[in-house]
Amino acid sequence: MSTNRTRRFNRRTAEQLLRGAAAGRGVEGTAAVTSLLGAAAAPARDDELAGQPAALAAFRAARLGPVPQPRRRSVIKSALAQSLTTKIAAFAVAAVAFGGVATAAVTGHLSPHTGPTTPVPPTSSHAAAPVQLSTSDNAERATAGGGPAVPAPDLTGLCHAYTAGAGSDHGKALDNPAFTALITAAGGRDNVAAFCAGLLPSASGKPSGPPTQHDKPTHPTHPSHAGH
């Protein structure tokens, strides 16, 4: 019968315990600690996996949304991609400049939100040459290093992730940077729940038509109708 003197164990024994704990392998004379570590590392319980649907929803949303470009690619590939993206970006910047000017001509101000996703048809004929937008410069900034100019994320997916995190504190979950786009689209943290309720058809049993959020790039700031 071993005496189980815990003072016996030294650094080496400790290392053995730390490595073998999950497999239930103990070290002579350390039965109590072994069983404690084994219990701490016991196999998963179902309730510990309850967050899986939310995690998978987040994965779907991230996959459909802006995927950060892998940093390292093969030289040839990245060179190819770069020349291509530069062209596309130059195109995009030109389009933005064009569209931006057109929008400005209509609304009378330059919208700070105007991103590359505002395809305002350049009907305005006197859209002048891109003002002082040095094209190449902006192209660089727009594409290099996953800058602020990212395509619109999948809001439905984000809403799924948001609502699937049920039972927990939604307000806190919104602190996660992954939801930034959702908060922006909803027009503020307080509006996210309502926004998602409208976006997800079966969310709250409201079969009423979802708001036409897809058509509006920004949240509904009512552009002061000629009131009565």
Place this chain on the structure above:
Amino acid sequence: MASMHDRPGFDEHDMTTDAAVRRAQNGDENAFGVLYRAVQPGLLRYLRVLVGEDAEDVASEAWLQIARDLASFRGDFDGFRGWATTIARHRAMDSLRRRQRRPITGAPAEWVATLAARDDTAGAAVDAVATDAALALIARLPPDQAEAVLLRVVMGLDANAAARVLGKRPGAVRTAAYRGLRTLAGYLERSGVTRMEAPTLKDTR
């Protein structure tokens, strides 16, 4: 990769975890599920000691970020586990800063009672209680010791990986884990648990 089969939560045999990392990075949702099931149980237990009842919320936040940033991760499953743990730890620190709250402290009496009961009863419920009790006891350790023990035992990280998560030197983490085990042994000895026959752990499923 083979060592992963010891970890709590790993129950997939049709896909190695290394392969799961690659496939998830290519958009495979099932592979992401494999990673979740392999990492989440340990992560949640680690977080419970760090942030108590907020653990589930913090874990959710961590998985959101993991899903978002997975494409930029480079490495195998061992690397992934350390990376995911680092993310979760950062979210836990944020949570603690927001709440200005200390981590939970455990009650050793529960653990002793649980150990004593293990002889008579077996089954998942008892095991669950034993896990909770073990975590509660670990939570009584000084924070650096508790974290070192949890990262090694529950997350299955080696000393180097645990050191990277904690931003410390491996030697410091080894020492903290060693001291943690000694302290735990002291708790148990004072409670008289060491006089028990060695409980069997292998039939925990």
